Amino acid sequence: MIELIFPAIISCIIAFFVVYLTTPPLIKILVKNNYTVKDMNKKENVMVARPGGISIILGIVVSEIVLYGFIQLNEILAIIITTTAAFVIGYVDDRKVMGGWFKPVTLAIAALPIILLGAYDSDLAFPLFGDVQIPLLYLGLIIFMIPITGNTINSIDVLNGVATGFMVIASFTLSICLFILQNYEIAIVSLPLGFVSLAFYKYHKIPSKIFPGDSGALTFGAMYGAIAIIGGVEIIAAIALLPAVINSFLFLSSVKRVVEHRQIKNPTMLTSDFKLKTTDEKTAPITLVRLILAGGPLTEKQVGFAIFKLAIFSGILAIITAFMMGVSL
Amino acid sequence: MSSGLYGFLFAMWSLIIIGGGIMVILLGPFTIQQFGDFHWILASGIKVIIALVLVVIWILILSKLKNYIFKKELKF
Numbered sequence: 075m076i077e078l079i080f081p082a083i084i085s086c087i088i089a090f091f092v093v094y095l096t097t098p099p100l101i102k103i104l105v106k107n108n109y110t111v112k113d114m115n116k117k118e119n120v121m122v123a124r125p126g127g128i129s130i131i132l133g134i135v136v137s138e139i140v141l142y143g144f145i146q147l148n149e150i151l152a153i154i155i156t157t158t159a160a161f162v163i164g165y166v167d168d169r170k171v172m173g174g175w176f177k178p179v180t181l182a183i184a185a186l187p188i189i190l191l192g193a194y195d196s197d198l199a200f201p202l203f204g205d206v207q208i209p210l211l212y213l214g215l216i217i218f219m220i221p222i223t224g225n226t227i228n229s230i231d232v233l234n235g236v237a238t239g240f241m242v243i244a245s246f247t248l249s250i251c252l253f254i255l256q257n258y259e260i261a262i263v264s265l266p267l268g269f270v271s272l273a274f275y276k277y278h279k280i281p282s283k284i285f286p287g288d289s290g291a292l293t294f295g296a297m298y299g300a301i302a303i304i305g306g307v308e309i310i311a312a313i314a315l316l317p318a319v320i321n322s323f324l325f326l327s328s329v330k331r332v333v334e335h336r337q338i339k340n341p342t343m344l345t346s347d348f349k350l351k352t353t354d355e356k357t358a359p360i361t362l363v364r365l366i367l368a369g370g371p372l373t374e375k376q377v378g379f380a381i382f383k384l385a386i387f388s389g390i391l392a393i394i395t396a397f398m399m400g401v402s403l
Numbered sequence: 404m405s406s407g408l409y410g411f412l413f414a415m416w417s418l419i420i421i422g423g424g425i426m427v428i429l430l431g432p433f434t435i436q437q438f439g440d441f442h443w444i445l446a447s448g449i450k451v452i453i454a455l456v457l458v459v460i461w462i463l464i465l466s467k468l469k470n471y472i473f474k475k476e477l478k479f
Contacts, residue, residue: 200423206431210447210453235423265412309423316412327466365473389411391416 075260081144082262089137089266093273096129101284108303113282114340115233115374116346122282127289130274134297138264149304150263152193153297159184160296164289177228177292180223182306183294188216193304199397200309214326216303223299223315229325230318232363234380235279237286240318240385241271241294247314247389248298248386251396252305260305267297280375295351310399314392317384321362329359345371407472414468422461429453 088307104110104123113120134157142150163180196212197205232236245268252261268338273293277283286294302311312319341364344352349371352364366372366380430450 075434086444198426200427203424203427204431206427206453208430208450209443211451214451269454284407309419313416313419317408320408320411322414323465324469327469338422362408368473384412388416391412395416395420 078145078258078262078289081141082265084144085137085141085262086265086269088140088274089133091270092136093129093133093270094276096132096279097126097274097284100126100129104284111285113234115342115348115350116281116345117344120281123291124277124285125165126274126284127161127164127168127291127293129288130270130286130290130293131158131274133270134266134293137270138263141263141266145259145262147259147263148191149193149260150189152188152304153263153300155187155191156184156220156300157293157297159187160220160292161289164224164228164287164292166319167288167292177225178221178378181292181296182217185216185220188220188300188303189213194307197306198308199306199399201395202401218307219303220296220301223302224292224295224312225317226315226322227298228288229322231286231291232361232375232382233280233378233381234282235275236381237291237294238271238275238278238350239378239382241298242268242275243382243385243389244314244318245271245298245301247392248301248305248307248311251307251314251392252301253309253398254393254396255305257305257307260301264301264305267294267301280378307396310392310395313395314385314389316388316391317362317381324360324362324365332378342367345356347391349373350377357395364386411469411472414472415465418461422457426454426457429457429467 101123104125105121109124110121111124113122135154138150138154142154160181163177163184169179194212194216196209197207198212198215199205227237227241232242245264248269249264252258252264261360264377273284274290278286298311298315302308339355341355341358341361342350345351350363350373351371352367358364362381363377363382366377372380430453
């Protein structure tokens with residue numbers, strides 16, 4: 075454990091500062107080349123640079139390669155390859171509008187390095203009740219996990235700073251849980267995700283200077299899913315992600331099909347004083363934001379903080395679950 | 404509204420813990436010995452089917468819970 079402290083500190087510093095220092099020039103380049111999109115929830119015609127996934131993947135890859143220099147684990151290679159593949163998939167979707175099938179199918183393929191490098195354990199661990207060995211089901215779980223986590227984070231990227239702020243809370247929760255379970259190596263491998271999210275949050279928080287885009291959101295989600303599989307903390311990871319899971323669940327149960335967010339009606343609208351309120355459209359999907367707004371109009375910042383509070387609550391539940399892993403009935 | 408969302412989160416968490424327990428109790432001791440080298444594939448396949456049924460039941464319960472907790476809010 076002691077010998078891991080130095081690599082951990084170095085990789086965290088690199089993860090944070092690579093994103094912190096490369097994002098401002100990236101914003102300038104994107105704006106200069108007209109890679110901007112309208113911020114839909116602002117009164118003025120605000121254009122925001124996109125995609126920020128480039129600096130996010132740079133921070134993750136550089137910090138994980140440095141970490142690999144200290145600890146040669148196949149698990150680190152699997153995370154780097156899967157996350158980079160997810161970034162490429164997201165980047166293609168940022169540049170060219172792809173069909174609803176594109177991301178789930180290609181993200182499933184992106185999960186293959188985890189299987190091919192043998193960076194998993196087919197035991198599924200549950201709190202209080204112990205493990206269950208399901209080799210065949212587990213392979214399916216790996217294939218499904220990356221598209222699910224990728225699209226779950228992508229679907230919560232609806233307001234300024236929400237996806238990255240949520241990722242900061244969820245990824246640090248996952249790292250804490252891995253430390254509680256004494257899986258120190260994977261806990262250290264997971265730390266750069268939190269620091270990359272934290273650095274990017276500085277530019278993504280309201281008012282956003284840059285959006286992560288699909289490339290950023292899928293990078294976050296794929297790395298989170300890969301860590302969950304490699305660290306054997308799939309259940310804990312799902313619990314820490316529950317508010318985003320609720321969002322996807324509400325969305326899918328109201329739309330009843332896999333569909334791109336840009337293809338559906340916006341579930342929120344702006345009031346005359348530029349607060350968010352739920353739309354009157356009967357056919358618009360039900361989402362987490364729409365439920366939060368059911369009590370009345372709120373500012374974008376208030377909705378963001380409501381989501382962060384939910385993320386902290388589910389993070390606490392995840393940490394309780396990690397402690398429960400050590401208890402057997 | 405917030406209390407409803409927190410309640411729904413807590414219900415989801417409880418369902419995961421209980422569902423996990425059922426999965427371990429049902430699937431943990433499940434083995435098949437009569438099919439030579441293929442017994443693990445067959446056992447695994449049956450475990451997959453049981454697990455999928457449990458997941459479907461989990462989603463149905465969650466759907467009912469959602470309608471119950473958010474019955475006022477879902478009347479958009």
